[in-house]
Amino acid sequence: MPDRPRRIPEATVTRLPIYLRILSELGGERGATVSSERLAELAGVNAAKVRKDLSYLGSYGTRGVGYEVEYLLFQVSRELGLTQDWPVVIVGVGNLGRALADYAGFTSRGFPVVALIDDDRSKIGTEHVGLTVQPVADLPRVVVERAVTIGVVATPPGAAQEVTDRLVSAGVTAILNFAPTVLTVPEGVSLRKVDLALELQILSFYQQHRESAPSASPARRT
Amino acid sequence: MPDRPRRIPEATVTRLPIYLRILSELGGERGATVSSERLAELAGVNAAKVRKDLSYLGSYGTRGVGYEVEYLLFQVSRELGLTQDWPVVIVGVGNLGRALADYAGFTSRGFPVVALIDDDRSKIGTEHVGLTVQPVADLPRVVVERAVTIGVVATPPGAAQEVTDRLVSAGVTAILNFAPTVLTVPEGVSLRKVDLALELQILSFYQQHRESAPSASPARRT
DNA sequence: GCATGTGAATAGATTCACAGCG
DNA sequence: CGCTGTGAATCTATTCACATGC
Numbered sequence: 001m002p003d004r005p006r007r008i009p010e011a012t013v014t015r016l017p018i019y020l021r022i023l024s025e026l027g028g029e030r031g032a033t034v035s036s037e038r039l040a041e042l043a044g045v046n047a048a049k050v051r052k053d054l055s056y057l058g059s060y061g062t063r064g065v066g067y068e069v070e071y072l073l074f075q076v077s078r079e080l081g082l083t084q085d086w087p088v089v090i091v092g093v094g095n096l097g098r099a100l101a102d103y104a105g106f107t108s109r110g111f112p113v114v115a116l117i118d119d120d121r122s123k124i125g126t127e128h129v130g131l132t133v134q135p136v137a138d139l140p141r142v143v144v145e146r147a148v149t150i151g152v153v154a155t156p157p158g159a160a161q162e163v164t165d166r167l168v169s170a171g172v173t174a175i176l177n178f179a180p181t182v183l184t185v186p187e188g189v190s191l192r193k194v195d196l197a198l199e200l201q202i203l204s205f206y207q208q209h210r211e212s213a214p215s216a217s218p219a220r221r222t
Numbered sequence: 223m224p225d226r227p228r229r230i231p232e233a234t235v236t237r238l239p240i241y242l243r244i245l246s247e248l249g250g251e252r253g254a255t256v257s258s259e260r261l262a263e264l265a266g267v268n269a270a271k272v273r274k275d276l277s278y279l280g281s282y283g284t285r286g287v288g289y290e291v292e293y294l295l296f297q298v299s300r301e302l303g304l305t306q307d308w309p310v311v312i313v314g315v316g317n318l319g320r321a322l323a324d325y326a327g328f329t330s331r332g333f334p335v336v337a338l339i340d341d342d343r344s345k346i347g348t349e350h351v352g353l354t355v356q357p358v359a360d361l362p363r364v365v366v367e368r369a370v371t372i373g374v375v376a377t378p379p380g381a382a383q384e385v386t387d388r389l390v391s392a393g394v395t396a397i398l399n400f401a402p403t404v405l406t407v408p409e410g411v412s413l414r415k416v417d418l419a420l421e422l423q424i425l426s427f428y429q430q431h432r433e434s435a436p437s438a439s440p441a442r443r444t
Numbered sequence: 445g446c447a448t449g450t451g452a453a454t455a456g457a458t459t460c461a462c463a464g465c466g
Numbered sequence: 467c468g469c470t471g472t473g474a475a476t477c478t479a480t481t482c483a484c485a486t487g488c
Contacts, residue, residue: 009478009479010478011478011479011480012479013428014420014424016423016427017419017420017423017424018404020423021402021419022404035447035448036447036449037447043404044404044406046480046481047447048450048480048481048482049479049480049481051447051450052449052479052480052481054449055449059448059449061447061448061449062447062448062488063446063449063486063487063488064446064447064448064487064488065446065447065488066447066448067448079427079430080423080427080430081426081427081429081430081431086422086425086426088422095320095324096321096325098317099318100418102317103318103418105402105418105419106418106422109419110426111419111422150422150425150429173432174425174426174428176421176422176425180243182240182244182264182265182266184266188432190425190428192424194416194418194421196322196325196327196328197239197243197327197328197331198236198239198240199398199414199416200308200333200398201238201239201242201302201304201331202235203372203396203398203412203414204303204304204332204333205235205238205301205302205303206235206412207308207371207372207395207396207412208301208302208303209303210395231457232456233456233457233458234457257469257470258470258471259469268459269469270458270459270460270461270472271457271458271459273469273471273472274457274458274459274471276470276471277470277471277472281470281471283469283470284466284469284470285464285465285466285468285469285470285471286465286466286468287468287469287470288468288469289470
């Protein structure tokens with residue numbers, strides 16, 4: 001009996017999706033294996049890190065051989081909770097919100113977009129990718145009826161916290177924030193952010209310090 | 223004479239833009255000050271962390287008082303290299319690329335989008351936000367003529383590495399990658415990524431582990 | 445023999461707690 | 467007195483290096 005209940009470090013969690021992607025690209029025939037060395041190369045990280053990361057999931061490799069791609073793929077998927085769908089609602093149907101709604105990778109990878117929300121009069125009732133834009137007031141009903149667990153916030157910064165509060169009180173327990181604002185959520189709600197301006201400013205820092213400090217560059221792989 | 227040459231930790235660099243945003247929102251009258259405690263609250267972090275982060279820039283606070291907002295704002299800006307513009311080229315003019323090109327925050331915050339690149343026949347020559355879409359072959363000229371330093375990769379995953387190589391050989395020294403692929407760049411080139419699927423999968427992990435481990439949630443603030 | 449799995453060593457980031465100074 | 471600035475303590479993550487077992 002494998003001993004499951006290890007606590008997976010946050011840093012490891014952020015890398016699991018990368019391994020997942022690489023494994024699914026490797027695909028290959030049944031029984032194909034991959035070494036930690038090779039996986040590490042493809043993921044742009046250290047091989048020991050790959051082994052330690054994977055060891056948190058269990059002992060899924062074979063000494064002297066490596067990891068069976070298909071089996072490991074399944075185990076990583078399961079650990080990430082990707083054996084089920086997680087319906088998503090997108091709030092804010094501006095340029096970014098629409099681009100996100102269009103993004104096929106969302107739905108195809110287990111995150112079906114089931115509703116679009118916006119309080120702009122001129123947008124309510126319009127259609128995108130087969131969905132009718134609904135007002136914020138519809139959130140409680142939509143969240144319950146469509147079993148929404150993840151809310152994507154793509155509103156202007158001024159509206160983001162209020163929208164988040166509404167999502168949370170409607171029952172959403174995970175938020176992905178694209179608005180350039182610091183959000184606060186209650187204990188127990190997961191929060192991740194994607195901030196374009198912030199990423200550019202980080203790059204700007206390293207540009208700025210390029211001449212003065214020749215090797216002051218950030219991580220070389222993604 | 224303030225002693226400049228401290229090496230700023232990467233973790234600190236990623237937080238400077240957050241402080242910057244908060245400081246600029248605080249704005250306020252000339253001479254207004256803010257304490258590390260208050261800054262920390264607004265940034266959703268620990269006050270000691272704020273002080274340590276800011277101390278890497280120099281000694282810009284006043285004991286018993288706090289930090290002068292306007293002065294600190296300038297110092298953080300300067301450290302991030304935001305006292306100058308960093309022209310950006312966007313490669314890949316799909317939904318996401320267009321949304322990025324439209325995103326006013328880019329240009330207004332010192333990252334003017336000076337060119338749009340795509341190798342799709344049907345897109346070359348079309349216009350967006352006053353820019354004509356150009357082929358990849360134009361990169362070397364555009365990068366030199368427009369002094370481009372940052373390349374945004376918004377292509378499908380299959381094209382991302384090739385496009386990146388072209389950007390780098392054209393002279394671009396910082397890459398922001400939106401394609402769901404691991405990119406490799408030469409030593410000395412900065413690389414950051416924004417990966418939507420990855421963020422959703424991380425949230426999925428914490429959703430999955432919600433019942434079983436009540437307090438296994440990630441960072442609560444952004 | 446060979447690649448995993450993991451203790452031990454190291455490096456890095458966060459937090460504590462308080463001395464120092466306006 | 468109050469808040470910064472920072473050594474020291476702690477916690478987290480990474481890397482090394484090798485015993486383990488297929």
